[in-house]
Amino acid sequence: xxxxxxxxxKIYDHKTVVDIDKFEFKxxxxxxxxxxxxxxxxxxxxxxxxxxxxxxxxxxxNDHISINYKKVSYMPQQTYLFNTTVKKNVGLGIENSKESKxxxxxxxxxxxxxKLSNKKAIELSGGESxxxxxxxxxxxxxxxxxxxxxxxxxxxxxxxxxxxxxKRVNKNGQTTIILITHNPIxxxxxxxxxxFMMNGKIIESGKSSEIIYLPKxxxxxxxxxxxRM
Numbered sequence: 001x002x003x004x005x006x007x008x009x010k011i012y013d014h015k016t017v018v019d020i021d022k023f024e025f026k027x028x029x030x031x032x033x034x035x036x037x038x039x040x041x042x043x044x045x046x047x048x049x050x051x052x053x054x055x056x057x058x059x060x061x062n063d064h065i066s067i068n069y070k071k072v073s074y075m076p077q078q079t080y081l082f083n084t085t086v087k088k089n090v091g092l093g094i095e096n097s098k099e100s101k102x103x104x105x106x107x108x109x110x111x112x113x114x115k116l117s118n119k120k121a122i123e124l125s126g127g128e129s130x131x132x133x134x135x136x137x138x139x140x141x142x143x144x145x146x147x148x149x150x151x152x153x154x155x156x157x158x159x160x161x162x163x164x165x166x167k168r169v170n171k172n173g174q175t176t177i178i179l180i181t182h183n184p185i186x187x188x189x190x191x192x193x194x195x196f197m198m199n200g201k202i203i204e205s206g207k208s209s210e211i212i213y214l215p216k217x218x219x220x221x222x223x224x225x226x227x228r229m
Contacts (some may be wrong), residue, residue, distance in 0.1 A: 001071065001143040001174045002027040003048065010043050010200075018054070018112050019200040020042050027062075030170050030177045031186035032208060035197035036223060041180045042077070042148055044197070048178065049074035049146050061144075073142040073146035077149040077180075078128040081121035086113060089121045090135045100139070107135035111161060145169065147179040159186065166190040183213045184227060196220045 003025040004033045009019040016076050018040040025031055033041045035175060046052040048059060061067040080090050097182060108114040111131040116124070130150060137145060150162055167190065169175050181187055187194045187208050194208040196219070204220045215221045 002062050003176070004063070005057070008044075008047070008059065009056035010040070010047060010052065010225045011055045014104050017200050018047065020044070020057075020202055021145040023195075023202055023205070025176060025177055025178060028170070028174060030166060030190055030194045031179070032194045033178065033180045033190035033197060034182075034184065034187060034194055034211075035203075038199075039197040040200035042196055043200075045074075045146050045178065045180055048144075058118065061071075061115060069141040073137050073140060073145045075133050075137065075145075075147045075150060079126075081129055081132060082123070083120065083122050084131055085118050086121050086124070087117040089132055090139060092136075093137060093191070096165075103139045104135075107138040110138060111135045123164060132160070134162065137169075138165070141175075145175055145177045147177070149180050149182060159183075161185070161195055163189050182227075188212050196223065198223075 003218050005020050007022070008018060008020045009016055033045070043052065047054055049072060050067065051074065058065060065196055082092065086106055087108065088105060092099060094100050105114060105117070111134050112113050113128065113131050113135060116128070121129070124132065131170045134150070152156065165178070166177055179191070191208045193206060194211040194212065195202055196204040196215075196217075198219050204215065204217045211220065212224065213222060
């Protein structure tokens with residue numbers, strides 16, 4: 001799915017939190033969005049997901065203003081799980097068939113949660129919840145996947161799982177993935193291109209390895225210098 005942002009603005013309490021003149025997310029690529037707290041990253045992602053509306057400008061999905069949100073998966077930073085079993089959380093909204101059940105268990109095995117499939121989802125840790133959220137994404141084919149800090153509550157092995165998941169989903173080149181991450185190493189590992197935001201604006205963008213290892217702006221250099229593993 002190809003996305004174009006044109007003169008996009010979001011304003012809260014007379015403060016502009018997103019202000020993007022023009023940017024294009026090309027179909028089938030993986031993008032990482034970096035930036036300090038308050039840069040407008042989450043707000044922009046929520047606008048792409050249709051959770052929030054812009055105050056000015058437009059988002060074009062394959063050159064159309066409207067979008068079928070059944071083609072979009074959105075994983076917020078705070079994973080929301082329903083008060084039912086892990087396997088039912090993964091399978092919500094999909095048909096109840098033998099094939100679907102096999103997909104659910106396959107996804108749970110992939111994220112290492114198959115042995116907890118009958119556990120109440122609300123009893124899980126933050127890292128376990130994000131594993132379930134990844135399994136939920138796996139059983140659904142979407143043209144656009146939006147992820148907000150998917151590695152924030154995970155351990156090292158789960159981060160490796162996240163990297164593998166993104167590479168697996170993006171392998172066929174038919175899924176556009178946009179993720180917010182605080183971790184430049186994750187960006188280099190999984191993203192074709194990275195975007196650095198500050199004060200609602202895109203300050204720098206380009207090939208991930210170049211943005212991270214050869215930043216052009218002082219703002220990006222300072223962000224990387226202050227970053228800690």
